[in-house]
Amino acid sequence: MPPLLDIRELRVRFGATEAVRGVSLQLDEGEVLGLVGESGSGKSASALAILGLLGPSALVSGRILWQDSDPGNQAMIDLLRQPPNALRQVRGRQIAMIFQEPMTALNPVMSIGRQVAECATAHAPSWTGREAKRKAIAALEAVAIPEAASRYGDYPHQFSGGQRQRILIAMALINRPRLLIADEPTTALDVTVQAQILDLLAQLQREHGLAMLFISHDLAVVGQVASRVAVLRSGEVVETGPSARLLTAPVHPYTRSLLAAVPTLRTPRDQPLAVVRSKQPVSTLDTPRTG
Ligand SMILES: Nc1ncnc2c1ncn2[C@@H]1O[C@H](COP(=O)(O)OP(=O)(O)OP(=O)(O)O)[C@@H](O)[C@H]1O
Ligand SMILES: [Mg+2]
Structure with a gap:
């Protein structure tokens, strides 16, 4: 092998x-x-x-x-x-990558939910907005972001450093690399x-x-x-x-x-x-x- x-x-x-x-x-x-x-x-x-x-x-x-x-x-x-x-x-x-500095790797003016969902739709363009959102919430839950569904529309600065790194991990893994x-x-x-x-x-x-x-x-x-x-x-x-x-x-x-x-x-x-x-x-x- x-x-x-x-x-x-x-x-x-x-x-x-x-x-x-x-x-x-x-x-x-x-x-x-x-x-x-x-x-x-x-x-x-x-x-x-x-x-x-x-x-x-x-x-x-x-x-x-x-x-x-x-x-x-x-x-x-x-x-x-x-x-x-x-x-x-x-x-x-x-192959996915996560970087050292979670703040610079996230877009400060886009909600975290949308950023996670966009990672998914970038490789599965046929998904509807609703499907991508459901997938993004599940990905955020998998990395233990508390109340992922209600925090979907929040922006990166509203999260702690550790939570931002969790969000980046969710983005990296959403397409099952x-x-x-x-x-x-x-x-x-x-x-x-x-x-x-x-x-x-x-x-x-x-x-x-x-x-x-x-x-x-x-x-x-x-x-x-x-x-x-x-x-x-x-x-x-x-x-x-x-x-x-x-x-x-x-x-x-x-x-x-x-x-x-x-x-x-x-x-x-x-x-x-x-x-x-x-x-x-x-x-x-x-x-x-x-x-
Ligand atoms: N874009 C670049 N332009 C010029 N030199 C660079 C560039 N990126 C890295 N280097 C140089 O290449 C060498 C290796 O850099 P690299 O970023 O791979 O180090 P590193 O092991 O990741 O260090 P660190 O632990 O600080 O992140 C260094 O001498 C660095 O200055
Ligand atoms: Mg380095």
Whole structure:
């Protein structure tokens, strides 16, 4: 059985910056793979490459093979070599993504109900308004938005950060994708809400047999949801393995320093956190980024 997603030697370059330098990753149907690395290590650039969402300034090479569910298309297709309309079919319907900042990912002047319903009708244009509304309410209920039906007409600013992230999860899952890419989905949230969202994602992943690429700079968070983890440093995978092993017996010094940078209950409060050592000079790490 070929993997659901097979990334081979992916490279992404923005001008002189090599953001992704020959990344190869495989993801099986229903599997959760964690992608971890410090800020600027190329996590978002890799994710956006899968969906063809990097702007024209990005030079992308390699192969991103996807097990297409289109019945007329039995073979793996290379997402980097699809015409825009074929890629649109895959994006949103077969592969969905949730982003780090829930407020910027939602349209502030459109009711959340309409935004969720539009995600559904974008891929099922034959649905009536009433059908789409019913589907949207069910999707909001599935992510535990309280009183979803009566809050259908409310706007994003009327919800909390955690609720907005739930709404984005509802939008991502409404078309029953086979792969969900979650790029730092809990980083903007406080710790309690972060735990609730992680639980929700894990629950939905199990219920739908969904494959997930879970991205975070925090190895401890990744370890909670992913069964396997790939560690990215300066655009290269330095270590891959089962999360339990990476969390307890990391082999690569960089993975060890990522773990040491995570505070635990036993970390003395007055002790400064470990600094993650990188091959990249600090000036490169501080360059502006989008993700
Ligand atoms: N649109 C862009 N134009 C120019 N450089 C970019 C662009 N997007 C990303 N980069 C650069 O590519 C590198 C990788 O960025 P990327 O956004 O993938 O990092 P990341 O691992 O997602 O970091 P973070 O954890 O902060 O989100 C960085 O050096 C960044 O400055
Ligand atoms: Mg990012």
